[in-house]
Amino acid sequence: VETEDQVLATFCGRETTDTEQTPGQEVVLSPGSFMSITFRSDFSDEERFTGFDAHYMAVDVDECTEREDEELSCDHYCHNYIGGYYCSCRFGYILHTDNRTCRVECSDNLFTQQTGVITSPDFPNPYPKSSECLYTIELEEGFMISLQFEDIFDIEDHPEVSCPYDYIKIKAGPKVLGPYCGEKAPEPINTQSHSVQILFRSDNSGENRGWRLSYRATGNECPKLQPPIHGKIEPLQTTYSFKDQVLISCDTGYKVLKDNVEMDTFQMECLKEGTWSNRIPTCKSKKTLLAGYKGHEPPALGG
Ligand SMILES: [Ca+2]
Ligand SMILES: [Ca+2]
Ligand SMILES: [Ca+2]
Known part of the structure; x- marks a missing residue:
């Protein structure tokens, strides 16, 4: 009785005598899924020998409990069946093409x-x-x-x-x-x-x-800002960088004046190159602004 590379047992003799190598009720188990039996007779028979009678049965290996090599065992779950086994993964994981490890997307x-x-x-x-x-x-x-x-x-x-x-x-x-x-x-x-x-x-x-x-x-950081006289910058930070925005407003009684246009507040933004979108405006007293218009038409309202 052999597997691919190993002789498991050699038998001859009769069950009625106990001096020879008869199988009796002995079970021969192959280590793998292959077993071969060779029956050999020589050139003469002195009596009528009746030969042998053997029964075979495939025994399942429970790979889930018997596999000791970590490199080959299932990563998450192992399912045994007669003649084989398969692996599966926890929710959210995908079985890798190696049919063993569980990967994620x-x-x-x-x-x-x-x-x-x-x-x-x-x-x-x-x-x-x-x-x-x-x-x-x-x-x-x-x-x-x-x-x-x-x-x-x-x-x-x-x-x-x-x-x-x-x-x-x-x-x-x-x-x-x-x-x-x-x-x-x-x-x-x-x-x-x-x-x-x-x-x-x-x-x-x-x-x-x-x-x-x-x-x-x-x-990128923008240069430091100096609030205008009689005015303030909000929010006030030690440094300003790309995408930061500031709002310039003036004290009570003053108005923001930018490019000869009066307004309540003025917004500036730090650009990606590290420069401000505008120069800082000035704060002018309302009185001065009114005096400036004396004898002239007030500047046209935008629109
Ligand atoms: Ca013989
Ligand atoms: Ca199995
Ligand atoms: Ca690793």
Whole structure:
């Protein structure tokens, strides 16, 4: 009795004598799904030998409980059936084409806010296997994105080879940063770009917690503003940058005068190049304004 590469048993003799190798009620179990039986007779028979009679039966292997190799077992759920087994995944996961690991769909993440938080899937629980996640931060030109990883950082690494299993790579404009892996979070990154792509890839094994980062987009700074005499700037900040808006208004009894036009308030915006949209207006006393019109028609109202 043989399998592909091993003799399991050799039998001859008679059950009525106990000196020879008869199978009796012995069960021969093959380690795999293949077994062969060879019956051989030589050139002579001194008596009438009646041969043998054997019964076979396929015994199911419960792969879900008997498989010891982690590399081959089901990632989430294992289902045994007679003659085989199959794997399935928790809700929200997709079975990978390896029919074993559970991946996630995570390639379509777009961030357009000025600040935000990005994490690996399921953080701080172990991230999914066999997955490729793409996170895009996309802001207007004039902004620059900086990234700050949190201290909890855990991506499968290798003591000698640089990130052969799982890694993060960051693409910022023409620059590619990384790969990053291991247990030490990267230093804060100032990408100098308004468009950043973060690629996170995991292989089909290991349990690691992943990563979390916060990003911030800052615009070019505009020059400091000096409020007009008898006037004020709102909101008052130490620095202003791209997209910031300020409102200029004047004290009671004064009016904002901009390009010879009177108004109650005047709005200015910090532009992407780091310049203000307008020059700061002046505040003129209402009395002076009236005096200016003496003998003239008041300026026509706009419209
Ligand atoms: Ca013989
Ligand atoms: Ca089975
Ligand atoms: Ca891994």
